[in-house]
Each structure stands twice: as structure tokens, then as C-alpha cells.
Amino acid sequence: MKKNIFALVSSIAVLGTALAGCGGGQQATTQPAEQPATTQPAAPSTPAAEAKPQVLKMNLHSEPPTADPGISEDTTSAAIIRATFDGLTRVGADGKPHESAAESYTISDDMLTYTFKIRDAKWSNGDPITAKDFEYAWKRALDPVTASNYAYQLYYVKNGEKANKKEVSLDDVGVKALDDKTLEVKLENPTPFFLELTAFPTYFPVNKKVIDANAKWAGEAKTHVGNGPFKMENWEHKSKLVLVKNDNYWDKDSVKLDRIEFSMVEDENTELSMFENGELDWAGAPMSSLPTDAIPALKDQGKITTQPIAGTYWYKFNTEKAPFNNVKIRKAFAYSIDRKSLIDNILQTGQIPATGAVPPSMVLNPNGYFKDNDVDEAKKLLEEGLKEAGLSKLPAITLSYNTSEGHKKIAEAIQDQWKKHLGVDVKLENKEWKVYLEDMHAGNFQVGRMGWLGDFNDPINFLELYKEKMGGNNDTRWENPKYKELLNQSALEADPEKRKKILADAEQILMDDMPIMPIYFYTNSWVQNPKVKGVVIGGLGDVDWKWAAVE
Known part of the structure; x- marks a missing residue:
């Protein structure tokens, strides 16, 4: 689905705005078939003579890389495209x-x-x-x-x-x-x-x-x-984007909003302040994320809404560059992470530790493929990997992420864990979302954050990302002939259980080779003005404002 800018998306990036599983997305703290929205249906419209313009005010967190459906690959772009197409x-x-x-x-x-x-x-x-x-x-x-x-x-x-x-x-x-x-x-x-x-x-x-x-x-x-139900009226790049109702839309009578006004504020604390001051009607997922420090108070006040979605937050390894061209070194880095502590102390909105690539709504192996926080095995693998690579110790590693408070806190925690558990020095590098995507696709990274929100509720949507070495969303440059064979075989298998077994075998290969390091499965969390109704947030982390209204 989509790269998620916070996870990208995504779907959804995927804080990558889900790469439209889109690709996978933006949320770090809360974030890729569809499920009903948690918001209520739109209220009946008032008589035309009494009606005031209905304006929804949102924040995009960052500039959409594109508004072209043919090249969209992240959740921010996909949301604007879904509104206008x-x-x-x-x-x-x-x-x-x-x-x-x-x-x-x-x-x-x-x-x-x-x-x-x-x-x-x-x-x-x-x-x-x-x-x-x-x-x-x-x-x-x-x-x-x-x-x-x-x-x-x-x-x-x-x-x-x-x-x-x-x-x-x-x-x-x-x-x-x-x-x-x-x-x-x-x-x-x-x-x-x-x-x-x-x-x-x-x-x-x-x-x-x-x-x-x-x-x-x-x-x-x-x-x-x-x-689509809306058309673009104004786009002040990196500042503001305005959509208005499209009177040429075939189902325009179902569209209640007259305008959607998007700001583009990257700082999550500023976004939440704007919401609390009435400048925004919504803060957090799926277009942004809530500041992690504010989540406990928002929970206590009963203001926060949280919804599980089909998405995975992972780090990608560049398997063509040392030292991550060695599978044992990749696995050492993956095994040494304490995912539960990240969720309990940083994320705080019910995420699930990920020890596989495929999320719970379409799970192939409920037990996962490795043990979380397996430091002893990680140290053993690192020692073996260094010997195979002819190294006495690891050089400093660069961990890249796109600009976001949540991504930064996760990266800092993992930086500390890798130093403590593996003795490796890690340099953190953050970039603006569009530049970050370009560098990931070009292979200009060692370890890079990304999230993926499902485009549809089937495991193939997550596994096919890594089928081809030069596939559009396979920044790892990893390829495995047996893995490709199993994915091709799954497309021809009509028996659902046999197909599931084939895909589970493929996911086993992916986790054995570890070109990606799963960290957690997403939830979406946000706060909204109670006057906002009818926003559809799907089980894949996507958003649709077609039926939205502001009372």
C-alpha cells in the first residue's frame, strides 16, 4: 500500500506518508480489507438558506510529493489524490x-x-x-x-x-x-x-x-x-493546500464539505497547539502524528481515538553496501532491538511488536519468525558476521529517517540499544520527506526508516515489495530466486490454505535473509473536533473526506 511518512502508504510512504502502500507511509507513533471508519455518519444538511460554508481544517505535516495518480507512492499524496480523483x-x-x-x-x-x-x-x-x-x-x-x-x-x-x-x-x-x-x-x-x-x-x-x-x-x-469529489483551488508549496467541492463530480450531492484547508506544519507539538486553539479540526493520524509526550494526558482526558490498521513500521538495510551485505550482521541488528520497550515508553498507543513482515489482519505466522530483544543471539551472529566480512569491529553506521519527532525518538532509542547491545556507534541523519524518498530509491543510505500500509488486505501486498531487486519500492536491492518462485506459485494456487502455506514459506525466506527489520505493527491515533463527522478512515490507514461534514 503505501509508504507511510509517519509509519508510508502508505497507505498509507510510507514518517513516510505510506507509499500508497500506497509505498507504503507518515506516522511514527500511530499509523497502509478496508474497515468502517470510527467517526459517525454525516449529519443531515441544513436548508440552503441557513447553511454556512462547511470548512474542514487539517494539517498535512509535509508537502505532498505529487498529486499525479500514476506516480503517487505515499500516504500524503494518496490522500490528496483520493480526494481529487x-x-x-x-x-x-x-x-x-x-x-x-x-x-x-x-x-x-x-x-x-x-x-x-x-x-x-x-x-x-x-x-x-x-x-x-x-x-x-x-x-x-x-x-x-x-x-x-x-x-x-x-x-x-x-x-x-x-x-x-x-x-x-x-x-x-x-x-x-x-x-x-x-x-x-x-x-x-x-x-x-x-x-x-x-x-x-x-x-x-x-x-x-x-x-x-x-x-x-x-x-x-x-x-x-x-x-473526484474535490478539486484543487490553491497550492502554496510547503505552506498551504486548499481543496474545494467539485461541482462536476457525478455524486456531488453526497459531498457536504465546501472546502478543505490544509496547512503544512512539520512540528507535531505546533500542530496539536493549533488544534487546541481551534485553528485545526483534527490533529494526528492519518496525515500526521501526535507528539509522544502529549499522549498520556490525551488518554487521561479521553480525547484520543486509536484504531489498529494493516501496516508495518520497519527499517530497510542497503544489502549492496558493507556491512549490511552480510546476512548475519543484518540479523544481529534486527534481533538486538527491544521492540516492547519502544512501544511502552515512546509510542504508547497499543502498537504490536513486529517479528514478521505481514501485519495481524492478514498474518501468516502468528508466532513470528524470531524472538524480540534476543541480545545473546544477536551478539553471536554479529561475531560470526564480522569474521565472514574480515572485520574486527563494525565501523560507525548511519541510520536515516525523514523529519518527525516520533521517528527521531525511535531512532534515538534504537541508536542507544545498538550501542549498548552491539557496541556500535550510530550516526542519525534526517531529511525532508521528498528528498528522503529520492535518496532511499537511489540507494543513498545504510539503514533507513520506512513504513508500509496495505493497499488491500492480502499478504502478497507486503511480500511482493521485495520480489524484484529493482522493484519500485525495494530500496534494499535484495533478491532471492526461491522467494520469487514462491510468490509466482502463490498467484496460481486456487486453494486458500495451500496459498497461505506458500506465502508463509516466502515470508520465512524474507525473515531468514532479513533485508528489512520489522519493528512494530501500526495503530492510527488522533484527536478531532466533535463537530467533524463522516470522515472514513479505513483499516489500511487511508482516509476519504468524500462523506465528511462539519456540523
Whole structure:
């Protein structure tokens, strides 16, 4: 799902705003199928003559790296895109996908062909929306020239992977506009969660005419064109972003908010102060995080809302650079962490120690794959790894994270634990989110923080991140032939229990090789103005303001 900027997202980054499992996301302290929101449904609207403009005031914590569905990979971008775009389906407050830009669909008996009927609707600039907009958008995301890190989400479509790897033409991809209102999609294999995928940003349409006219169309409010419940009115970069109701949206009568005004304040204490002063209607997840020092008092006052979500906070190792090209050294660093103490003393909102990659809502091995805080085994592995690497002691290590109070506190605690348990000196390095993502993708790190929020509630969404060495979200540069074989095998296995066993075997390989170091499974925590209703926060950590209202 998504890189989570706090976990990124993410989904959700993923404090990486979930890479749209998006990729994985932003929250460090609280944070990637869907579940109902914890907020209540929107109140009935007042008569037009008495109504005041409904304005929701939020904080994004950091600048969205993009507002283009084809290249989005983090939870901050995905949230803005979900507000300004509409997929064939949209996940509702019941956690299920419903027809949205598509008014209906049919599925063939072999579950390999989906035929969508596109409803009569317009882009925010007034252009008609057609099936060709979806065909173009999907092929654009798969085109290697686009360099979409989420292109692999379209590999479920026939020849999607081959086209992305230049093995076949984009014309061979199994998506075709039969006419302006009919979209035919052919899949590689039966995909039970496909209607969840069509509600994900990578599957959203884009307007070819707008893109042809301006390659940087998604970077400014005046050129941004979407088909969602809101449209972009103003974007003062790194300062402010404003969305307003889109009167061209097909379901505009369901949209109660007139405006959403986003500030971009990175300091969580300042954000909470703004909330307490009435400058914000919401503070914390899923667009930011609460300051850790404030959590006990907020709990005592009964103000905080906490919700478990399908996401994992982990550190990534650069497996191409010494000393983390040695698996025993990687495992030593992972085993020596005291996850429970991080949760009890820093996070404080019910997170679960992670000794596997896949979160509890889709767990493959409930017992995990290693023991938390196993210092004796860590020291033994480190000694063996150093000997294999021809080293007498470890050089200083750099631990990178994106700017956030929560990420900083976690990194400082882990820095102390690695010094105490392994005797290694650790330098901390923080960067602004967009720069941080670019450096992670380029391999400019030794150990780096990231979070992943699920794009859909299936283990493959977490495991497929590390299938290909040069995959869009595999910053570790790790690859294992047996692991790839098992993931391919799982796609062909129709028996759910046999498929689960195959995926568990794959996760075992991932944890045996340890290119990532799982730390904890996310929760989302926030405070909100009680006048705010109808905000849908899904079980994957995503947010949708379509049905929101301010009484």
C-alpha cells in the first residue's frame, strides 16, 4: 500500500506518508480489507438558506510529493489524490468497494475478464470522462518512461508486467476501451481483490489532453485536473493546500464539505497547539502524528481515538553496501532491538511488536519468525558476521529517517540499544520527506526508516515489495530466486490454505535473509473536533473526506 511518512502508504510512504502502500507511509507513533471508519455518519444538511460554508481544517505535516495518480507512492499524496480523483470503484464506510466512476460491471465465469460501464461524468475542467481515460492511465503507469514505482500494482492485468519490462508492447496490455462507455479488462489470473485495486490511485484515470498540454500539470493547482469529489483551488508549496467541492463530480450531492484547508506544519507539538486553539479540526493520524509526550494526558482526558490498521513500521538495510551485505550482521541488528520497550515508553498507543513482515489482519505466522530483544543471539551472529566480512569491529553506521519527532525518538532509542547491545556507534541523519524518498530509491543510505500500509488486505501486498531487486519500492536491492518462485506459485494456487502455506514459506525466506527489520505493527491515533463527522478512515490507514461534514 503505501509508504507511510509517519509509519508510508502508505497507505498509507510510507514518517513516510505510506507509499500508497500506497509505498507504503507518515506516522511514527500511530499509523497502509478496508474497515468502517470510527467517526459517525454525516449529519443531515441544513436548508440552503441557513447553511454556512462547511470548512474542514487539517494539517498535512509535509508537502505532498505529487498529486499525479500514476506516480503517487505515499500516504500524503494518496490522500490528496483520493480526494481529487475517482476510480472505477471507491471503498465506502462499510469497508467494501462500490461502483463509482463505473456505474456497473460484469465478471466472466472464469474471473479473468471484467467489463465496466463508465457513467456519464465530467472532469473538473468540464471534459467528458471516457473509458479511454482509464486505458490511457493504466498504460501510462506501466510505460517504463513514466518510471512509476507502483507500476507493479497493474501486473494483475494481462501482460502488465511484460509491458513494464519492455517484453511486449503496451498495446498488448489487457485493458481496452471498447467504446467511450465500455472498458474491458483481462487479468493474468483470477484476482479476488481486483475491485479493491480499482479503488487504488494507480488505477485512477488521468486526462490525456491535460498531460499532453503540460507535463507538469499535477504540480500546480491552476493546471491540476481530476474527477473526484474535490478539486484543487490553491497550492502554496510547503505552506498551504486548499481543496474545494467539485461541482462536476457525478455524486456531488453526497459531498457536504465546501472546502478543505490544509496547512503544512512539520512540528507535531505546533500542530496539536493549533488544534487546541481551534485553528485545526483534527490533529494526528492519518496525515500526521501526535507528539509522544502529549499522549498520556490525551488518554487521561479521553480525547484520543486509536484504531489498529494493516501496516508495518520497519527499517530497510542497503544489502549492496558493507556491512549490511552480510546476512548475519543484518540479523544481529534486527534481533538486538527491544521492540516492547519502544512501544511502552515512546509510542504508547497499543502498537504490536513486529517479528514478521505481514501485519495481524492478514498474518501468516502468528508466532513470528524470531524472538524480540534476543541480545545473546544477536551478539553471536554479529561475531560470526564480522569474521565472514574480515572485520574486527563494525565501523560507525548511519541510520536515516525523514523529519518527525516520533521517528527521531525511535531512532534515538534504537541508536542507544545498538550501542549498548552491539557496541556500535550510530550516526542519525534526517531529511525532508521528498528528498528522503529520492535518496532511499537511489540507494543513498545504510539503514533507513520506512513504513508500509496495505493497499488491500492480502499478504502478497507486503511480500511482493521485495520480489524484484529493482522493484519500485525495494530500496534494499535484495533478491532471492526461491522467494520469487514462491510468490509466482502463490498467484496460481486456487486453494486458500495451500496459498497461505506458500506465502508463509516466502515470508520465512524474507525473515531468514532479513533485508528489512520489522519493528512494530501500526495503530492510527488522533484527536478531532466533535463537530467533524463522516470522515472514513479505513483499516489500511487511508482516509476519504468524500462523506465528511462539519456540523
